[in-house]
Amino acid sequence: MRIVSLNTNGLRSAAKKGFFDWLAVSGADVVCIQETKAQEADLADALFHPAGWQVAFKSAVKKGYAGVAIYSRQKPDAVLDTLGAPEFDDEGRYLEARFGKLSVISLYLPSGSAGPERQASKDRFLAFFAPKLAEWARAGREVVICGDWNIAHTEKDLKNWRGNRKNSGFLPHEREWMSATLASDWVDAARTLHPELEGELYTWWSNRGNAWENNVGWRIDYQLVSPALKPRLKATSVLKSQRFSDHAPLIVDYAD
Numbered sequence: 001m002r003i004v005s006l007n008t009n010g011l012r013s014a015a016k017k018g019f020f021d022w023l024a025v026s027g028a029d030v031v032c033i034q035e036t037k038a039q040e041a042d043l044a045d046a047l048f049h050p051a052g053w054q055v056a057f058k059s060a061v062k063k064g065y066a067g068v069a070i071y072s073r074q075k076p077d078a079v080l081d082t083l084g085a086p087e088f089d090d091e092g093r094y095l096e097a098r099f100g101k102l103s104v105i106s107l108y109l110p111s112g113s114a115g116p117e118r119q120a121s122k123d124r125f126l127a128f129f130a131p132k133l134a135e136w137a138r139a140g141r142e143v144v145i146c147g148d149w150n151i152a153h154t155e156k157d158l159k160n161w162r163g164n165r166k167n168s169g170f171l172p173h174e175r176e177w178m179s180a181t182l183a184s185d186w187v188d189a190a191r192t193l194h195p196e197l198e199g200e201l202y203t204w205w206s207n208r209g210n211a212w213e214n215n216v217g218w219r220i221d222y223q224l225v226s227p228a229l230k231p232r233l234k235a236t237s238v239l240k241s242q243r244f245s246d247h248a249p250l251i252v253d254y255a256d
Contacts, residue, residue, distance in 0.1 A: 001029050001030075001253070001254040001255075001256055002026075002027050002028045002029050002030075002251065002252070002253050002254075003028070003029065003030045003031075003032070003104060003144055003146060003223065003251075003252050003254065004026065004028045004030070004031040004032065004146075004249050004250065004251050004252075005031075005032045005034070005106070005146030005147060005148075005221055005222075005223055005249070005250045006019075006031065006032070006033055006034070006221075006244065006245070006247060006248070006249040006250070007033075007034040007035045007108070007148040007204070007221060007245060007246075007247040008033055008034070008035060008036065008037075008244060008245050008247075009035050009037070009245035009246050009247065010035065010036070010037040010038070010245070011033060011036040011037065011038055011043065011048065011067075011069065012037070012038060012042065012043075013037075013245065014244040014245055015047055015048070017242075017243065017244045017245075018242060018244065019244045020047060020048075020050055022239075022242055022244070023050065023053075023071065024050065026249075026251075028071075028073075028251075029072065029073050029074070030070065030071070030072045030073070030097070030104045031070070031071040031072075032068070032069075032070055032095075032104065032105070032106035032107075032146035032147070033068060033069040033070070033071070033106060034067075034068050034106060034107070034108035034147060034148045035066060035067065035068075035108060035148065035245075036057065036059065036066075036067035036068065036069050036092075037064050037065060037066070037067060038057075038059065038064070038067060039059045039063060040057050040059055043057060050071075052073065053071045053072065053073065054071070054072045054073070054074065054075045054076065055069060055070070055071050055072075056069065056070050056076070056079045056081075056095060056097060057069045057095075058081040058092045058093075058094065058095040059092045060090065060091045060092035061090045061091070061092075062090075062091070065091065065092075066091045066092045066093060066108055067092040067108075068092055068093065068094065068095045068106040068107070068108050069095065069106065070095055070097045070104065070106050072097055072099075072104075074099055076097035076098055076099055077098045077099060077100065078097075078098040079095070079096065079097055079098070080094075080095070080096040080098070081094065081095050081096070082094070083128075083129075083132065085128050087121065087124065087125075088110075088125055088128070091110070092108070093107065093108045093109070093110070093125075094106070094107055094108075098141075101140075101141055101142055102141070102142045102143075102144070103136075103141050103142070103143045103144070104143075104144045104146065105143065105144065105145045105146065105147070106146055106147060107145055107146065107147030107148075107149070108147060108148050109122065109125060109126075109129075109147065109148065109149050109150045109151070110122040110125050110150065111150045111168065111169070112150070112168035112169070112171075113167070113168045113169065118168075119168050122150070122168070122174075123173075126174070126177050130177070130180070130181070133181060133184075133185065133186065134184065134185065136226075137184070137185030137186070137226060141226070142225075142226055142228050142229050143225065143226040143229075144189075144223055144224075144225050144226075144229065144252075145186075145222075145223065145224045145225070146222075146223050146250075147221065147222065148204075148220060148221050148247065149178070149220055149221070149222050150168075150169055150220055151169055151170075151174045151175065151177070151178050151220060152164075152169055152170050152175075152218045152219055152220055153175055153178045153179070153182075153188070153191075153219075154175070156197075156198045156219075157198075157201070157202075157218065157219035157220075158170060158202070158217065158218040158219065159199065159202070159215070159216045159217060159218075160216060169218065169220060181224070182224075185226065185227065186224040186225070186226070186227075187224065187225045187226070187227060187229070187230045187233075188222055188223075188224060189222070189223040189224070189225050189233055189236060189252045190219075190222065190223065190236045190250065190252065192230065192233055193233055193235065193236045193252075194236065199215050199217065200238065201219045201236075201238060202215065202217025202218060202219050202238065202248075203217070203218070203219055203220060203221035203238055203247055203248050203250055204217060204218045204219075204220050204221065204246060204247045204248075205217045205218075205246060206246070207246055212243070212246075221247060221248075221250045222250070223236075223250060223252045229254065231255075232254045232255040233252065233254060233255075234253040234254060234255050235252070235253040236250070236251060236252045236253070237251045238250055238251070239251060
């Protein structure tokens with residue numbers, strides 16, 4: 001089973017850069033998208049509903065903002081799109097597809113880089129989401145949470161960590177929150193498979209200063225899995241041969 005996570009920074013923009021051509025040959029079973037930046041009506045064209053794929057969208061109330069999607073080869077048994085907090089549900093940050101006992105979630109955490117108001121929203125999300133994660137861990141389902149978490153966990157997870165210690169995405173309390181999450185019920189798939197790797201696992205690059213060309217990146221896209229799935233982790237990679245947005249697809253293969 002292959003699961004892919006990608007922040008497209010606008011699904012329509014990624015489509016123009018060949019995302020759906022790649023999807024057809026990706027070998028993926030499920031693809032989780034973050035930051036679609038579109039309403040469902042904007043995605044009515046057949047391009048966004050390729051043959052052989054089921055698709056579900058959760059758009060933000062605000063047009064051209066946030067939004068998540070899940071493409072799957074198999075039709076889900078159920079699709080959920082509400083966390084229970086209007087502040088975040090209205091921003092289109094969560095979508096879950098259920099296949100038997102397996103849940104695959106597309107998640108888009110708020111970014112705090114735009115200023116104190118957005119950082120405050122991000123901090124509220126972290127406080128709200130921690131018990132939600134604990135609830136999911138106790139539910140008895142196998143869960144894969146794919147997403148742009150907007151947090152680089154350790155110094156291995158970004159190139160310029162010294163210069164970013166006071167910046168959103170690498171703040172001490174954000175990193176502590178991620179540490180607590182991973183110390184409780186959740187497994188970081190890529191880091192479990194490759195505890196030693198650094199730049200090879202970066203998933204996001206600023207559009208400034210030739211960051212992509214120089215691989216001055218951040219690892220802020222993760223697949224966190226419930227413990228029962230840890231033995232099934234087979235391989236992971238970050239696709240850099242094609243570029244669809246300022247993020248790169250995070251690919252994880254699971255044993256059937």
